[in-house]
Amino acid sequence: MLGSAADADDVVQDVFLRWHGTEPGSVKEPSAWLVKVATNLCLNRLGSAPIRRERYVGSWLPEPVLTSDSALGPMETAEQRETVSLAFLVLAERLTPAERAVFVLREAFGYSHREVAELVELSESNCRQLHSRARKRLSTVLPLRSAGDLAENRMLVERFLDAARGGDLAGLERMLAEDVTSVADGGDTPGVARLPVHGGQKVARYLATVTSRYAEGLTVSIREVNGTPALVARSASTLVGVFVPEIAGGRIAGIRIVADPDKLRFVGTQLARLSRSEESFGS
Structure with missing residues (x-):
């Protein structure tokens, strides 16, 4: 709903504070009550989002979230994966708050109109219109449901990482769609491109340059981020960037790089917890 893990966390805490403030037994349907309060709080935050976006330095992207640890609940269907993808969350910024709420409740959670x-x-008729309007506005991302399964996409990301590490410019370009666009969100972090880079050749050259400049001292791993395999870069124990590809037709159709420390x-907290879990399991 919000494209911000921090904002979502705040909303969840606020919902439960309100829940604990209710009279015991006064709420007949707790689940519906909780969803309604959460939705209203999200709508309030979405109403102020455009003002915050206007003050943002450079390109704005949603916050990346690991989805392999069920932080966002089970990703059992294509629709559920779609509604947490960065591609969807970016396009969802085009929707009005009401359109966004109706679409997410209908598509991600399966509520009836x-x-x-x-x-x-x-009214139910109004909700049907909002849902239809939202689907039309999001039509450029909805076809990505057939983009391929996680295993296939992970193999592509692995090949991409190998090519980037090896400085294989031609190999990188072959994996990119001709009209690929790379968008980086670093906030006011130095060295992060503030304007999008367009086209296969330019994006391949840009990524090869960035990789050669910053690769030394970085550890890069592949993790499931927002429902898709992504690259996670760390310097020692500090997370410095998340590279999320948008894959369609066996090629990378878009790239979103989040390097804003706040985002x-x-x-980063998820990764630290996961690393501790993996170390414990390994021992």
Whole structure:
């Protein structure tokens, strides 16, 4: 709903504070009550989002989140993966708050139009119109459901990482769609491109340059981020960037790089917890 793990965490805490403030037994349907309160809080935050975006330095991207540890719940269907992908979250910025709420409740959580209408306090016909309008606006990302399975996409990301490490410019370019666009979000972090890079040749050259300049001292691993295999770069124990590819037709159609330290806090905490778990399992 929000494209921000930190904001989502705040909303969850606020919801449960309100829940604990209710009279015991006064809520007949706790699940519906919790969803409705969470949705309203999200709508309030979405209303102020455009003002915050205007003040942002460079390109704005959503926060990356590891999805392999079930932090966002089970990703059992294509629709659920789609609604947490960075591609979707970027395009969802085009929607009005009401369109976004209706679409997510309907597509990600499977609520009927009648149930959605009750949650957002609109008529059922209005909700149907909002859902239809949202689908049309998001039509450029919806076809990505057939982009391939996780195993195939991971193999492509592995080949991409090998080519980048080896400075194989031709190999990189072959894996990129001709109209690929790379967008980096570093906030005010020095050295991060503030303008998008367009086209296979330019993006391949840009990535090869960045890799050769910053590869020394970096440890890069592949993790599932927002429902897709992604590259995670660390300097010692510090997370410095997350590279999330958008894959379609066996090629990389888009690249989103998040390097803003503020936006890496949540996924950094997840990685630290996962590393401790893996070390414990290994021992």
